[in-house]
Amino acid sequence: xxxxxxxxxxxxxxxxxxxxxxxxxxxxxxxxxxxxxxxxxxxxxxxxxxxxxxxxxxxxxxxxxxxxxxxxxxxxxxxxxxxxxxxxxxxxxxxxxxxxxxxxxxxxxxxxxxxxxxxxxxxxxxxxxxxxxxxxxxxxxxxxxxxxxxxxxxxxxxxxxxxxxxxxxxxxxxxxxxxxxxxxxxxxxxxxxxxxxxxxxxxxxxxxxxxxxxxxxxxxxxxxxxxxxxxxxxxxxxxxxxxxxxxxxxxxxxxxxxxxxxxxxxxxxxxxxxxxxxxxxxxxxxxxxxxxxxxxxxxxxxxxxxxxxxxxxxxxxxxxxxxxxxxxxxxxxxxxxxxxxxxxxxxxxx
Amino acid sequence: xxxxxxxxxxxxxxxxxxxxxxxxxxxxxxxxxxxxxxxxxxxxxxxxxxxxxxxxxxxxxxxxxxxxxxxxxxxxxxxxxxxxxxxxxxxxxxxxxxxxxxxxxxxxxxxxxxxxxxxxxxxxxxxxxxxxxxxxxxxxxxxxxxxxxxxxxxxxxxxxxxxxxxxxxxxxxxxxxxxxxxxxxxxxxxxxxxxxxxxxxxxxxxxxxxxxxxxxxxxxxxxxxxxxxxxxxxxxxxxxxxxxxxxxxxxxxxxxxxxxxxxxxxxxxxxxxxxxxxxxxxxxxxxxxxxxxxxxxxxxxxxxxxxxxxxxxxxxxxxxxxxxxxxxxxxxxxxxxxxxxxxxxxxxxx
Numbered sequence: 194x195x196x197x198x199x200x201x202x203x204x205x206x207x208x209x210x211x212x213x214x215x216x217x218x219x220x221x222x223x224x225x226x227x228x229x230x231x232x233x234x235x236x237x238x239x240x241x242x243x244x245x246x247x248x249x250x251x252x253x254x255x256x257x258x259x260x261x262x263x264x265x266x267x268x269x270x271x272x273x274x275x276x277x278x279x280x281x282x283x284x285x286x287x288x289x290x291x292x293x294x295x296x297x298x299x300x301x302x303x304x305x306x307x308x309x310x311x312x313x314x315x316x317x318x319x320x321x322x323x324x325x326x327x328x329x330x331x332x333x334x335x336x337x338x339x340x341x342x343x344x345x346x347x348x349x350x351x352x353x354x355x356x357x358x359x360x361x362x363x364x365x366x367x368x369x370x371x372x373x374x375x376x377x378x379x380x381x382x383x384x385x386x387x388x389x390x391x392x393x394x395x396x397x398x399x400x401x402x403x404x405x406x407x408x409x410x411x412x413x414x415x416x417x418x419x420x421x422x423x424x425x426x427x428x429x430x431x432x433x434x435x436x437x438x439x440x441x442x443x444x445x446x447x448x449x450x451x452x453x454x455x456x457x458x459x460x461x462x463x464x465x466x467x468x469x470x471x472x473x474x475x476x477x478x479x480x481x482x483x484x485x486x487x488x489x490x491x492x493x494x495x496x497x498x499x500x501x502x503x504x505x506x507x508x509x510x511x512x513x514x515x516x517x518x519x520x521x522x523x524x525x526x527x528x529x530x531x532x533x534x535x536x537x538x539x540x541x542x543x
Numbered sequence: 544x545x546x547x548x549x550x551x552x553x554x555x556x557x558x559x560x561x562x563x564x565x566x567x568x569x570x571x572x573x574x575x576x577x578x579x580x581x582x583x584x585x586x587x588x589x590x591x592x593x594x595x596x597x598x599x600x601x602x603x604x605x606x607x608x609x610x611x612x613x614x615x616x617x618x619x620x621x622x623x624x625x626x627x628x629x630x631x632x633x634x635x636x637x638x639x640x641x642x643x644x645x646x647x648x649x650x651x652x653x654x655x656x657x658x659x660x661x662x663x664x665x666x667x668x669x670x671x672x673x674x675x676x677x678x679x680x681x682x683x684x685x686x687x688x689x690x691x692x693x694x695x696x697x698x699x700x701x702x703x704x705x706x707x708x709x710x711x712x713x714x715x716x717x718x719x720x721x722x723x724x725x726x727x728x729x730x731x732x733x734x735x736x737x738x739x740x741x742x743x744x745x746x747x748x749x750x751x752x753x754x755x756x757x758x759x760x761x762x763x764x765x766x767x768x769x770x771x772x773x774x775x776x777x778x779x780x781x782x783x784x785x786x787x788x789x790x791x792x793x794x795x796x797x798x799x800x801x802x803x804x805x806x807x808x809x810x811x812x813x814x815x816x817x818x819x820x821x822x823x824x825x826x827x828x829x830x831x832x833x834x835x836x837x838x839x840x841x842x843x844x845x846x847x848x849x850x851x852x853x854x855x856x857x858x859x860x861x862x863x864x865x866x867x868x869x870x871x872x873x874x875x876x877x878x879x880x881x882x883x884x885x886x887x888x889x890x891x892x893x
Contacts, residue, residue, distance in 0.1 A: 260814065260817075260818035431813050450813055450816040450817060451817065452813065452817075453812075453813025453814070453817075456813075458810050458811060458812045458813065459810070459811050459812075459813065459816065460808050460809070460810045460811075461808060461809050461810075461811075461823065462803075462808045462809075463781050463800055463802070463803025463806075463808065463809065463825075464610065464803070465825075466800040466809065466823065466824070466825030467610075467800060467801065467802075467803075467825040467826065467827045468610035468825075468827060469825070470825055470827065470830055471825060472822065472823065472824050472825075473811065473816065473822065473823035473824075474816070474822050474823075475813075475815075475816030475817040475818075475819070475820055475821060475822075476817065477817045477818060477820065480820055
């Protein structure tokens with residue numbers, strides 16, 4: 194554009210950011226530094242971040258074990274919620290103070306106080322959703338929704354089975370399935386407090402919850418009770434736990450793998466593939482959102498999920514941690530100090 | 544029917560048959576006995592069998608390790624070709640001497656000299672196809688055709704990859720792929736005469752042939768050369784050999800398992816499922832032909848395959864063995880005496 198207005202540019206505030214200059218263990222390679230102000234171009238929006246979660250994908254990206262790498266140095270974090278702080282002259286449809294989320298999730302950059310991106314990268318959301326839930330909606334709840342929608346036609350009365358059921362995706366799957374009248378069988382790992390976990394998941398809407406250990410001694414049929422055999426299974430663990438999911442599936446069923454927490458591969462017998470006609474698929478949100486059309490579809494889904502959260506129909510535990518205590522939240526997210534709810538960085542607060 | 548004509552019934556000749564009264568090792572539980580004549584009902588056809596193959600599925604059924612069992616005692620054999628010997632009063636569209644095959648394959652019964660079945664169970668075929676090829680068309684060549692057709696859209700210039708490439712299904716896949724301009728990468732097991740096998744498969748139309756051992760030392764990319772990465776892979780072995788097929792597949796590719804010769808399961812890494820977006824499926828001809836509509840579709844495909852055989856475009860090695868020497872053919876089919884071509888029982892000959 195030859196328009197001289199494009200040069201009378203606005204400038205962002207300096208931004209405090211979690212930066213990593215090399216790949217490695219996040220508690221060793223990240224540090225918080227102040228990034229200098231940047232120009233806000235005519236089609237760009239400067240957002241003051243309000244909250245951003247620490248997701249496993251963020252950690253894996255810093256470790257360099259994610260399927261794609263960002264150019265270094267980089268700022269951590271891929272999703273979050275912020276408010277519009279300033280925007281360029283060509284930006285329309287946004288007002289100062291509006292809440293926005295990067296959608297699709299940004300490759301990097303949400304762990305900082307101010308973030309400048311093109312207007313098209315931001316999706317405006319309703320303000321009456323809990324901040325913590327809105328900040329983490331894109332990676333986990335959306336995965337749960339798409340897992341339920343994209344791999345089989347589920348009718349009310351059908352059953353799904355999943356492992357890793359206490360994860361946020363797992364908790365969302367339970368609630369979203371329940372909302373459409375779909376039963377859920379939920380496998381959890383053996384742990385001391387398994388009764389309390391069972392109760393918690395049943396309260397969310399789970400039909401059955403069983404530990405991996407129980408599955409070694411009880412027959413799948415007995416655990417199913419009166420529920421129909423599952424059409425669809427979800428695996429985020431691998432190894433024996435994935436095999437348990439496969440055992441539950443009915444003839445012609447599909448198992449979708451979206452994680453591998455045990456670091457063990459998925460093993461399936463030839464007879465299960467041939468005679469039980471099982472299908473194994475994989476799901477990666479990133480793949481799904483490669484096209485712009487899909488991005489628009491995603492935003493419709495995001496709005497649906499936000500409306501459920503607003504009505505109290507979709508929730509999960511989080512722990513809000515002031516940004517200044519990033520290293521504490523990181524240690525918890527890394528599992529160094531026991532089991533904790535999803536860690537959400539809160540900016541600008543006390 | 545109150546029609547008295549229905550009772551003036553025709554009778555089949557006595558039938559020499561390979562019978563098993565219990566499940567077990569085929570060379571121990573089968574014997575050839577003469578079955579008494581049976582009535583040919585008004586809608587039935589009595590067929591004088593001409594040839595019938597010994598397929599692995601036949602052996603597994605006698606061993607009791609197949610996914611379904613037949614009521615005992617039973618006659619072995621599920622496919623073959625015969626000529627019309629007699630038929631009931633209500634049968635139309637067949638003449639004495641016509642060649643027919645049971646389609647879909649019969650649960651049991653083709654290893655005998657005379658076989659009576661309802662007219663709808665028989666499919667009339669052209670007589671100018673080699674007897675040995677026609678007798679074994681349903682289980683192996685049809686599997687090859689459906690594997691190529693039903694799991695992905697293959698365009699000329701695309702590539703497929705398979706293991707167990709020397710099997711009849713494997714040989715048919717090579718030829719059928721070649722006919723539609725699709726390249727094939729063929730994995731064979733390590734053996735002394737691998738150079739001769741490679742030459743034989745290249746002559747059939749294979750683009751590349753490599754042994755499992757070569758795959759341990761060479762990179763998949765190097766073996767691919769200028770060929771595009773395969774869209775579709777076929778696995779009839781399992782274990783490491785299945786993993787090799789998966790390695791060749793391109794992003795978003797599908798591997799179809801139709802056998803498990805190594806008796807090892809299929810193992811796939813979480814990252815291949817998620818980041819490479821692979822799909823694993825299974826194929827069992829029996830499943831596919833459960834509906835009548837599908838049976839009619841199959842007969843169209845069978846006729847297409849027979850036309851290719853008639854033109855010399857689809858072939859594989861067989862060994863015709865007189866029915867009286869069943870036990871010799873069985874030993875060869877069981878792999879007791881080295882490697883042999885497909886054993887085809889020939890009835891009524893010298």
